[in-house]
Amino acid sequence: xxxxxxxxxxxxxxxxxxxxxxxxxxxxxxxxxxxxxxxxxxxxxxxxxxxxxxxxxxxxxxxxxxxxxxxxxxxxxxxxxxxxxxxxxxxxxxxxxxxxxxxxxxxxxxxxxxxxxxxxxxxxxxxxxxxxxxxxxxxxxxxxxxxxxxxxxxxxxxxxxxxxxxxxxxxxxxxxxxxxxxxxxxxxxxxxxxxxxxxxxxxxxxxxxxxxxxxxxxxxxxxxxxxxxxxxxxxxxxxxxxxxxxxxxxxxxxxxxxxxxxxxxxxxxxxxxxxxxxxxxxxxxxxxxxxxxxxxxxxxxxxxxxxxxxx
Ligand SMILES: Nc1ncnc2c1ncn2[C@@H]1O[C@H](COP(=O)(O)OP(=O)(O)O)[C@@H](O)[C@H]1O
Ligand SMILES: O=C(COP(=O)(O)O)[C@H](O)[C@H](O)COP(=O)(O)O
Numbered sequence: 221x222x223x224x225x226x227x228x229x230x231x232x233x234x235x236x237x238x239x240x241x242x243x244x245x246x247x248x249x250x251x252x253x254x255x256x257x258x259x260x261x262x263x264x265x266x267x268x269x270x271x272x273x274x275x276x277x278x279x280x281x282x283x284x285x286x287x288x289x290x291x292x293x294x295x296x297x298x299x300x301x302x303x304x305x306x307x308x309x310x311x312x313x314x315x316x317x318x319x320x321x322x323x324x325x326x327x328x329x330x331x332x333x334x335x336x337x338x339x340x341x342x343x344x345x346x347x348x349x350x351x352x353x354x355x356x357x358x359x360x361x362x363x364x365x366x367x368x369x370x371x372x373x374x375x376x377x378x379x380x381x382x383x384x385x386x387x388x389x390x391x392x393x394x395x396x397x398x399x400x401x402x403x404x405x406x407x408x409x410x411x412x413x414x415x416x417x418x419x420x421x422x423x424x425x426x427x428x429x430x431x432x433x434x435x436x437x438x439x440x441x442x443x444x445x446x447x448x449x450x451x452x453x454x455x456x457x458x459x460x461x462x463x464x465x466x467x468x469x470x471x472x473x474x475x476x477x478x479x480x481x482x483x484x485x486x487x488x489x490x491x492x493x494x495x496x497x498x499x500x501x502x503x504x505x506x507x508x509x510x511x512x513x514x515x516x517x518x519x520x521x522x523x524x525x526x527x528x529x530x531x
Pocket of ligand 1: 236361
């Protein structure tokens with residue numbers, strides 16, 4: 221089992237805007253490592269609740285709003301396998317609450333708006349920045365905040381507008397420190413399938429993964445499965461391409477994924493990953509999986525490679 225050799229918890233940081241899919245992504249990692257995963261969210265370290273923020277005219281994107289020093293100290297305790305008491309933020313009510321015990325697992329995901337800030341990112345073993353296009357992020361945030369955080373639609377839209385400049389000022393730049401940036405756009409396939417998804421309920425996405433750590437051997441993926449043959453056999457539109465370029469001064473590997481992949485092909489990739497980790501990875505998938513799921517799987521692969529190197 222891949223995690224047995226780890227001498228200290230492996231810390232993964234996931235940064236990105238509110239509603240960009242950080243928490244959802246953390247769920248995929250949990251699946252890959254069969255539950256040996258704990259998540260710590262920076263939201264729990266907010267200094268003020270919704271009402272106070274409104275009075276102060278400050279958005280949660282402003283780092284002054286969050287106790288980053290305490291978060292940093294807690295990450296250090298995680299690295300020492302120590303339990304600690306941490307604050308809690310209640311998203312349903314929008315209030316700061318106290319407290320709960322945090323127990324480190326072999327893999328710990330630290331997710332939040334500022335987790336790649338100075339002093340924090342140095343503690344992390346793997347750094348991710350999620351970056352969906354504005355149109356996708358808005359849709360996701362509106363739905364989630366209305367369904368899970370007790371906001372009215374007009375309130376979320378007002379927040380989104382109010383936050384936009386703070387996003388550029390305080391959050392967006394962190395992508396220059398990431399080992400991998402996940403960009404999500406509407407599909408760019410010129411196909412009849414895209415027209416039907418534009419008209420229907422199903423979303424079709426294009427994902428760009430940008431790996432700046434250059435440790436990802438794509439050969440490992442293609443050696444075990446004949447990706448091109450399997451893709452050709454797929455009945456729905458799917459495209460994947462690879463290229464290299466510089467990303468904010470660093471050499472990087474780019475992978476573009478678009479459309480829907482047949483679940484059998486996805487399963488063969490999953491099987492190869494199961495062989496690597498030794499865990500029975502369960503990944504709920506219907507007949508076809510979209511490019512975001514494929515991207516998550518590839519990213520988990522990179523993660524496994526890095527963990528193997530550490531162990
Ligand atoms: N891959 C995805 N496909 C479809 N919807 C998604 C995906 N990721 C996130 N969402 C939607 O966006 C909402 C916000 O995602 P979440 O992971 O909670 O974001 P964050 O933790 O960054 O605030 C989710 O409730 C979900 O509705
Ligand atoms: O920007 C965020 C970050 O959360 P996430 O990245 O999980 O969306 C939230 O608005 C604040 O945490 C405040 O929460 P609330 O809006 O519930 O008061």
